[in-house]
Amino acid sequence: MPMRWDIDHTGRFVTIVGEGPLTLKDMEAHFDALSVAGAMGYAKLVDVSRAEPIYDDKDVMLMGARLSAYTSTLESGPLAVIGRNDTITAAFMRFVNISPAKRPARLFATEAEARAWLATQENAVMAPPPGGRTTPGPRQ
Numbered sequence: 224m225p226m227r228w229d230i231d232h233t234g235r236f237v238t239i240v241g242e243g244p245l246t247l248k249d250m251e252a253h254f255d256a257l258s259v260a261g262a263m264g265y266a267k268l269v270d271v272s273r274a275e276p277i278y279d280d281k282d283v284m285l286m287g288a289r290l291s292a293y294t295s296t297l298e299s300g301p302l303a304v305i306g307r308n309d310t311i312t313a314a315f316m317r318f319v320n321i322s323p324a325k326r327p328a329r330l331f332a333t334e335a336e337a338r339a340w341l342a343t344q345e346n347a348v349m350a351p352p353p354g355g356r357t358t359p360g361p362r363q
Contacts, residue, residue, distance in 0.1 A: 225249045225274070228256065235265040235300070236341075241274035247282040251289060264298025266341050270334065272306040276314035287321035299324035301344035303337035306330070 226249050228239040237257060241249070257263050278286075293299075299322075304315050307330065315330045322328075327344050331337040 226253045228253060230257070230260050230262045230265070232260075232262070235262075237262050237265050237267045237300075239267060239269040241269070241271040243273070244275050244277045245271070246277050247285060250286060254289065254293060258293060258297060263293060263300070265300045266344060267300060267302045268305070268334070268337055268341060269302065270305040271311055271314075274306065274311070276310060278314065278317070283317055283321060286318070290322045290324070294322070294324040299326040301326055301341060302328040303341045304328070304330050305332070305334055305337050307332040 225243050225245050226239060226241045228237055230237050239253060257265075304311075306312075306315070312330060319328050329337075329340055331340065
């Protein structure tokens with residue numbers, strides 16, 4: 224699997240690793256899993272230093288629509304991404320630009336730098352807009 228993740232509910236922390244080609248379907252699967260687990264508001268450490276993002280403009284627009292749906296009803300936690308080549312940097316910038324969440328998000332060269340920054344973001348959670356839900360499930 225190109226993406227794997229570990230959710231620490233006690234620490235409100237998610238570790239995500241992406242390796243090899245990453246497609247829209249891979250990203251959707253990971254977002255869906257975090258949403259179902261109630262972990263969207265957690266801090267996230269994402270290591271994509273060994274990944275190759277495979278997106279076209281249509282995929283980016285579809286991801287933007289999905290992110291809008293998530294952030295309209297769920298909290299968004301701080302995001303630290305590890306990976307500093309041109310492809311990863313471009314994918315990170317596109318992701319941040321299409322995401323309606325105004326949560327803290329930064330790109331790092333090393334895991335140590337990313338973890339140190341996340342430690343300073345402990346309470347940085349962007350709540351959904353008023354009237355939004357904070358737990359996944361059917362609308363009543």
